[in-house]
Structure formats: structure tokens, C-alpha cells
Amino acid sequence: MKTVAVRISSMRQYDIVIGTDLLANLASIVDLRPYTQVLVLTDSHVAPLYLNTFLEHHRHLRITSHVIEAGEGSKSLAVYEDIQHRLAALNFDRRSLIVNIGGGVVSDLGGFVASTYRRGVPFLNISTTVEGMVDASLGGKTGVNLGSYKNYVGTYAQPVAVVIDVTTLRTLDERNRVAGWAEVIKHGLIASRSYYEMVTSKHPLRFSDSELIEIVTFSCELKRSVVQEDESESGVRKILNFGHTVGHAVESLSYQHMPLLHGEAVAIGMVAEAYLALTRGAISGPEYDDLKARLAGAGLPTRIPFPLPDLTPLTALIEADKKNHGGQIRWSLISSIGACDHDVIVDDSRMVEALCQVVDLR
């Protein structure tokens, strides 16, 4: 018997650039000229707003645009396969570039396409939503849904750069802007009390462009440091899931009643999970009440906005997730305002108590 030992190491690096009016000045940030051709992937909401700006500023490039329908429905293997065929017909290769312009759906889908077409072509993320700016467009998670299984097929892949133009938030509707803010508040809760207090000091729409740049930069720095330490989420990266165990279940359930945006569901999830932190003595009663007030002040929901006959549908959804984690839910819970633990085990009865804080039983 013989053994051949194989070792493969790799290093990838890229910049996240945050500013104003970057879309019109992209050439000064990323040199697109070396690429033989470009495919711009965007959605039906974003295309009318920014596609022309991009095309006008890059007349010298060979560009094809591919517009998908806005919304989660486009995160499917069918749409993925469509784009793969498009790339093959265009003779796309490794010296070509995919530019994703939009929110999380576009960057998740476009990143997955790019990382698997001919085993990987370069891609650039230009984020136009709060959630994209502080979460989806960076960190390297790509993927699509597999029927009702969210993000079940995908890769870890890093873009050549992430461009965040906070000016584009002006065209984002208020509900989406507020919902995205839930992730910003989450970053404060898990990593910095002063940041948490600052980002909840006024309504999300009242921050100036220069304040937004500071805020987005902090969130990106946080995500960067966590992802660098643990790209594949085997340890510390899990703290980014605070609010998401309950949040995902609330989001899924809401589709049967009155659909919530991801960030809205996460806000409700953070209330329930902060309650678990309260029962463990990690935060105080006044801190818990203050958190709810700050979320409400930001325009975010703190309770599920439709009544439920009982908790069963909600606990069933959380349990379904549990099966995928080896029979026991491992929670990411704040250990104080501005710090977070992961892989915390909690009694089932405590979980029920926590859910009661966010559900109106009828």
C-alpha cells in the first residue's frame, strides 16, 4: 500500500470600497479594461435605475446585460442554468468578468454562477441595498434555493472587489431600507455597544451619506474580521447568526400569512433571542426593554404581526433546522450588549417562553 499526501493552499484577497457616486466613477476603483468581455447581471427593479449609468460609463467594453426578475424566486437552479448557457454562448472565459448590480439575490446568484462556470470566472459585486452592503455582497457566501430549502446549493467564493455606493440607497424604498437596518443593529449587538447605540440614535433614513459610509465601513470591517478567521462557519462566524434561528422560522412562516422581509423577521428573532440572553443573565431587564424600544424606533417590528393559534408551526420550523445540526439547536446569543457567544444550548421550555415574547396567541 502506498500513500501520496496532497496539500493545497490558497490565498485570495480583495477590497471593499465604500463611498458616494462610485457607480459613475467605477473606472477609478476597478480597472475593467483587462477583461475581454463583461456580463452585467441585475434585476428588473435595479436595471431601470442603474444599468444605463453602467453601460454609458463603459462604452469601450464588450458588455452583455442579463436582467433577472426581482425577488427571491430568481434564486433557483433553473435561472442559474439559464445564465450558464448564456455565458457558454458568449464564449465567456476566465479573462471575462461578471458584474453583479443589485441586492442579495443578484450577488448570491451571480456569485454562484461565476464561481462554477468553467470552475470559476471573476466577479464584481456592486451593492444597491442596505442588506447587500453590510451582509450579502461580502463574506463570500453564494448560492440559490433548492425548492423551499433556502441557500442549499452554493459555494464560498470571493469577488474581485465589492463596490458600495451609498448614494444608491436613495432609490431604495423605505421598507427595504429599514429592514436592512436590522443587520446593522445586529452587528452592534454582537460586537460593539457604542456602535449599537449610534446606529439606533435616530431613524435609519435620517443618517447622512458620510454617516452611512462610516456605518457601512464598520459593518464591513466586522464581517471581514469574522470571515477571515472562519470562512466556512465552523466557529466564530456563527455569531453573525444572532437573531436568525428564530428569524428564519418567522420568515418562512410569514409566507403563509403576510410575508415579512428578511430583516423584519431578523428583528423579531433578535427580540426572542435577546430574551434567551436575558434568562441566562447575560443582559438586564432594562437592556432588553431598551433593545425593543430601539428596534421599534428604527421602524422595525418586534412581534410577529399576525396572530397564531399556537406555537407549533413556529417550533416545528425551528425543529426542522435542528435536525440539520445533529439533534440539538445551537444558539448564537449575545453575552452582553456588544458581545456574542455561539453554540449555546438552551432548554426547550426557555425557547417556548422566548417565542411567547414575540407571538400574539389567539
Added chain:
Amino acid sequence: MKTVAVRISSMRQYDIVIGTDLLANLASIVDLRPYTQVLVLTDSHVAPLYLNTFLEHHRHLRITSHVIEAGEGSKSLAVYEDIQHRLAALNFDRRSLIVNIGGGVVSDLGGFVASTYRRGVPFLNISTTVEGMVDASLGGKTGVNLGSYKNYVGTYAQPVAVVIDVTTLRTLDERNRVAGWAEVIKHGLIASRSYYEMVTSKHPLRFSDSELIEIVTFSCELKRSVVQEDESESGVRKILNFGHTVGHAVESLSYQHMPLLHGEAVAIGMVAEAYLALTRGAISGPEYDDLKARLAGAGLPTRIPFPLPDLTPLTALIEADKKNHGGQIRWSLISSIGACDHDVIVDDSRMVEALCQVVDLR
């Protein structure tokens, strides 16, 4: 404007284990007990031969088997999606394992599924063909075909281990065994004259198990060193493509006449490309003739076995590939017997001359 610089490094390592009767003694090589469940992916040819052996030796594990139809047709996004749904229904997670038993189709497809299901679950390759043992099952290339575009969708992903049981070659039919030998001969041509002479010293079926272990180990060591240096094929890994520029075109063309196996087409491709090396003075006339004799002695074809009215269909297929390499074919050509250059530019007229060496014009 702010910039956040992200750096991600990773290191993956695994063993390739080569021996006899390993399938029945797998437990001594890889400890499967830590895995919560196992999916065995295999094909309709291999399942009747080895699936029961595997199941009998792992009664204590929670195992599901998934048998795909043998042949290249299973390397499709449709089959890929089927398996993804199967895994989701089984509640597969990162502590589960996919075991690929078979040749290149199984390891390419299974590796792609594993590397993208929930952004990556572990997989083990157990190779049962010559080509799988010396090429497909190692090196980390995974993928499926996109219609007629071969291997257009996939990833670079490393298995937890590769198990090569040369005993399984006894059940492989002669044509496939001989065809796979073309890749073994290629390894000699590009890297070692003495290895080249040894592996062509008798017919591929006349090597003993212990000789096979030595041969497969050499080929794995070679592939390991090349892949470690250049995983994503931006430089030295290209030398593994010797014989493949013409070989791929011959293989595609053969489907319209009389289908050739990949290795058979590569043997013909090596003759044409060795002729290019001859015209550059890299090898001598006697060395070129000797190469043809050695390939023929191994039972491999050295000319396209069907007549063509002209060279156009063949050059068109090579040109189609050319588009994907920025307008000029970059050849990997031997620089002597046992050494290889990459990114060599050759005159079109020379290419035509080389093709004339392997085509009967009618």
C-alpha cells in the same frame, strides 16, 4: 471613500491511498464512524460489482445508495439537481459524507454535488477505472457538462481521501483499461523518459498488481506535484493537457462517426501533437516513430479510425476551443521525451500538417 481589505487563506490536505483489496478493508484507511450518515454514489455498471461489498463492510453506518446510469450522459445539471434534492430530503449536513465509487463520471458529478450542497460537504473518491486512478479522481476538478460543452460547470474541490484499489481493475473491460493507459503514457511523455519506457514495455493488461501500484503511485505523485503548484491551471498544470487539444476535437468528432473513448482520442491527439514537437526539433524522427509504435503496442489507436473528406470539421472543433483562449491556440507540447512546455504558439499550417499524420483523407 473607505476601503476594507479582505484576505482569506485556506489549506486543504488529503491522502491518496493505493493498494490491493482496499474496498474490503476501507475501515483501516478511512474512519467513517464519525460521519452521521453516508450517501454512496455509483453507476449502473459499478453498482452490481462493488456496492454490496461496501454495504456489507459498513453495516453499522446509516447508508443510502444512489445509482446513476453509467456513461457521460449522467454528467448533467439535471442529474446534479436530482442528487441535491435527495441530500436535502435525507437531511444531509456537513457531518455527513458522500462516497463516490466508480470512474470519472461518478467522481466528477459526485464531487461537484458535494462541493456545492450546503456550500460543501465532505466526499471520498473510490476509483475503479485506470483513468479515474491516474487522473479524474484526484486533482480536485469536479463538474458536469452543459449540453455539448464538456465540464463547463464545476468547482475545484478536494476530497477527504482518494482510495485506489488496483484489484478493481480486474473487472474493467479491456477496451476501457487500454484507453485509460493513454493517460499513464502521457505522464511518462511529459515528465519521465524511464517511466514512459517502463509503462510501454508490455501490454497494459500484463502488469501485475504490484507493478500497477508502483505505476499508479508515480502518476499520482506527478499529478499531486503539478496540482499543488498550480491548482487552478494558470501555468504548469497545463502540461497535463498534452495530447488533449487535438484529442478533445477528435473525441467530439468521433460521436458523429464511431465513438472513441477519451483515452483513445488522447492517444491520437498525442501522435499529432508529438508531430508538432518533432517539427520544432524537440524530439527526433526515430523518437516520434517509436512513440507511435509504443502506443500501438499498448493497443491504442494512432490514427482516426474513420476516413474524413477533409480536415475542416476537425480544425473547426479546435478553432472553437481557440475562441475560449483569446484567439490563439496555446499548445502544451513535449520539449523532449519526458519533459513538456506549455503556452506554445504554432503556425496554422503546421497544425494542418500534424492533423494529416492522424487522418485518412478520402
